[in-house]
């Protein structure tokens with residue numbers, strides 16, 4: 193039996209079971225939509241409105257392209273949801289999963305047991321991560337990773353006898369997932385409003401969003417420094433003896449690809465060290481090559497105590513998250529008795545096998561090196577050249593293969609649209625209709641394509657994005 197999902201499902205349904213499966217996948221778009229509307233609640237969606245308009249049904253993918261159930265070929269400017277770093281259709285990952293499912297589809301790592309895939313993955317991560325990161329705890333998502341971070345942080349301070357260190361400081365418009373802890377750590381007000389109760393002892397400072405929030409004549413560097421210094425003010429307000437950790441994404445992803453100026457992270461690190469506070473980098477998007485470094489904290493030049501991983505860890509082929517512990521934190525956790533936290537699927541063998549195959553592709557095909565020296569700089573320059581002096585583009589942020597385009601009513605005056613989210617949605621819909629997947633966060637248009645993208649495909653994304661932004665400007669009557 194050949195293992196080629198695509199052929200089995202779409203081209204040569206040789207097996208009876210596969211034929212049945214293929215038949216099932218050949219429903220009409222209308223049928224798919226009706227069944228989806230009847231039975232499926234989507235994440236972060238207004239279901240009433242979605243059911244009236246109908247979802248786009250994605251049926252297959254290859255490289256940086258997706259196909260929908262009407263046969264449209266769409267270029268994926270978002271790598272799925274910031275995760276398909278090695279691109280779609282990599283046989284190495286499918287083979288790794290298939291082999292592992294036959295060998296040992298599941299065993300737990302709770303009761304004095306382990307298994308080869310989780311051992312290989314841990315050793316490989318220790319090799320690929322910066323020097324002080326030699327220990328990893330596994331979960332199934334970024335949200336669970338950040339829940340795990342909270343557990344480790346509190347356990348750490350307990351082992352140090354500093355039981356009053358309970359507060360965690362994070363940022364407004366940060367994103368750390370959608371469990372109760374992840375959602376509380378995040379700074380998305382609309383999520384907080386829908387929570388039955390928040391996790392205690394989590395407080396937020398302002399984000400380093402220069403275009404949207406800098407006042408007066410501050411330079412980006414001065415503004416970023418001032419925003420970092422809010423951390424110090426907050427620590428002094430709460431009392432350093434009560435503060436356990438600060439958590440932030442090296443660059444905000446879901447919040448709009450907000451890249452702080454170079455002054456930000458060194459100052460955050462200085463403050464954390466001064467007041468003896470753990471520094472957590474949520475690397476769920478930044479990790480595994482997005483900026484051209486293996487981890488985004490390397491791009492910004494700081495050294496966290498904990499890193500949260502997910503998304504690119506498996507390139508999204510199967511779910512997996514992890515937390516990396518700096519040696520000084522790992523030592524305290526390892527030498528101080530029980531750590532009372534675990535998930536049935538911590539270190540799942542199939543996910544671990546896929547992660548190993550994925551990391552080896554990133555390493556051996558030098559995909560991240562290419563992002564750093566070739567495709568990343570090309571992408572950034574192409575965007576900046578294409579949108580320089582565009583009447584509704586106020587800022588282009590990013591590095592490597594991630595970028596944010598700020599839609600603005602008056603770019604020079606840094607004046608945003610009053611109804612920013614609406615303009616973002618208009619532009620996003622133009623992208624969609626042009627068969628480009630680009631995400632809108634409020635009035636920022638985001639790109640984060642698979643890291644295997646080539647220059648021709650980058651040209652295609654940028655020219656489709658330009659058409660969509662032009663069409664948006666035209667609809668708004670701006671030229």
Ligand SMILES: *Cc1c(COP(=O)(O)O)cnc(C)c1O
Nearest residue numbers: 333334335367368369474476477
């Ligand atoms: C996506 C994301 C998460 C949450 O990960 P899930 O796998 O969706 O739970 C956490 N942090 C950041 C920075 C993310 O982008």
